[in-house]
Amino acid sequence: MSCSLTSAGVDYGQRRSLLHVPDFLEKRLHAFDEAVKFSRTGKPVVVGNKPGQGSIILQSNDYLNVSMHPDISLAQIARLQNTEKELVMSAVFLHEGSDKELFENSMADFTGFESSILCQSGWSANIGLMQAIADQNTPVYIDFFTHMSLWEGIKSSGAPFYSFMHNDVEHLERLVKQHGKGIILVDSLYSTTGDFAPLVDIIDIATRYDCVSVVDESHSLGTHGDHGSGLVASLGLTGRVHFITASLAKAFAGRAGIIFCSKRFSQYFPFIAYPAIFSSTLLPHEIAGLAATLKVIIDGDERRKQLHAHAEYLREGLRGLGYSIASESQIIGLEPGEESNMEILRDALEDRNVYGSVFCAPATPKNRSLMRFSLHSSLEKDDLERVLAVCESIRDDVGMWNWKSTRRKKG
Known part of the structure; x- marks a missing residue:
């Protein structure tokens, strides 16, 4: 027997669509539409494609790659098993x-x-x-x-x-x-x-x-x-x-x-x-x-050593390719500026299976959006070289030479 979510003969989905929205809330929703930039897919620019098998994902803040460490999981499990309430x-x-x-x-x-x-x-x-x-x-x-x-x-x-x-x-x-x-x-x-x-x-x-x-x-x-x-x-x-x-x-x-x-x-x-x-x-x-x-x-000194080595390698590689990089750390930002430039950059990277995090207003000043690469200690040298190869290949396609950040660097 199937069960339908209805009340008084009205489907809940239908009832919600018929609900009147007061003008003050409608103004807020309209302001949201204006403030949040939507991509060609109809989704906010910060939401790109879903990474697939073999993608290089530089989005997580788990810099030392400890989230699935067995000692941490076992400590949580043991505490749950030994707590009555x-x-x-x-x-x-x-x-x-x-x-x-x-x-x-x-x-x-x-x-x-x-x-x-x-x-x-x-x-x-x-x-x-x-x-x-x-x-x-x-x-x-x-x-x-x-x-x-x-x-x-x-x-x-x-x-x-x-x-x-x-x-x-x-x-x-x-x-x-x-x-x-x-x-x-x-x-x-x-x-x-x-x-x-x-x-x-x-x-x-x-x-x-x-x-x-x-x-x-x-x-x-x-x-x-x-x-x-x-x-x-x-x-x-x-x-x-x-x-x-x-x-x-x-x-x-x-x-x-x-x-x-x-x-x-x-x-x-x-x-x-x-x-x-x-x-x-x-x-x-x-x-x-x-x-x-x-x-x-x-006990993670080796993890930190690897993280800093990865970050230095990628920072210097990107600078050598002409990108303007302010970073001194494991957080590395590419700054295309305009949200329209950001969408082009995001798509170019994701089409080549490199995934960073999009930052735009209100996370950054308006028209100073950036693509953030968050590195972690378990990346391989091949991963970093692949990111650099991708960033080299897309420079003309994304208009990197004309970004304001690039021009500031030249100046």
């Missing part, structure tokens, strides 16, 4: 000695901080942090390319903000002199361009003008520094930075975020930050997986 609740109700607290202590030791706070995501970490430390009387200084979650955190806090030109420490200092001490927000490694922040100079300014410093290490924690402890630690800045935040959905290949901070702040945050109060905390088997991942990360 997982309590689903806010972290404010957890007692001392919880799995969460033990993992937070391990992560703090890993980076050299007094404490850390495990969050549901990098997004909730940054939103919650800004809500907790800023208000309408606190000026916030933010690099133009810093993660969107920190921009949204500023909105949540109601703080006045002043953006400074990317990695321009002189512009930052002028703004701080003009508007007074406040909070400085930067990424250590920028997720679009793949370049590093001049952290030493930025932290010098923060110290000189009595500002709070926040460094998002989402794309450098696990991949850079001693045993993957991050760029702040590698530069000897740990004792001078107030907060580090990170998504653990990058090198840690999990689904969580973290804030590194003082012990005093870690006791304050869970009871003031809305994402901590009003969302359920991670479950014990998820934390067990992250704890196992930390061990894999610490």
Whole structure:
């Protein structure tokens, strides 16, 4: 017997299509149509073809290729098998000695901080942090390319903000002199361009003008520094930075975020930050997986060595082909600029079984879209050579010589 999803004789699909949409929502939907660029397939430009067998996929943030590591899977399975019931609740109700607290202590030791706070995501970490430390009387200084979650955190806090030109420490200092001490927000490694922040100079300014410093290490924690402890630690800045935040959905290949901070702040945050109060905390088997991942990360020096070697080889190869590359890391961006140019580039790469990630507005400034290649440690030399061969063969087809980024490089 077949079952039809109907009510009062009206098919649900039909009923939804007949539902009236008020004009204010219709305006929002129309704005979406205008804002999101659609390709010839009718899909958003960021959604290309599905990779097939033998494709080179440079889209994942799993930089050290640990997501399917057996130690991590076994740790999660063991925790599930040995837990009678997982309590689903806010972290404010957890007692001392919880799995969460033990993992937070391990992560703090890993980076050299007094404490850390495990969050549901990098997004909730940054939103919650800004809500907790800023208000309408606190000026916030933010690099133009810093993660969107920190921009949204500023909105949540109601703080006045002043953006400074990317990695321009002189512009930052002028703004701080003009508007007074406040909070400085930067990424250590920028997720679009793949370049590093001049952290030493930025932290010098923060110290000189009595500002709070926040460094998002989402794309450098696990991949850079001693045993993957991050760029702040590698530069000897740990004792001078107030907060580090990170998504653990990058090198840690999990689904969580973290804030590194003082012990005093870690006791304050869970009871003031809305994402901590009003969302359920991670479950014990998820934390067990992250704890196992930390061990894999610490022991992953060979993975990091391979990752950095791959990145240097591909960066220099692309520069040799005439591409304008700002990257200093495992994140490598090609910048065709206009969305129409991006679609041509995406299709040319995918037709040759090379898949990167499309970034366009609002992830990048309008008309500065880019194709991001995210490298991982398990790529083979043949894979990299194939990517370079493809990028060489398509230069004329995609109009690379006429891209604004190419002309800037020549200039």
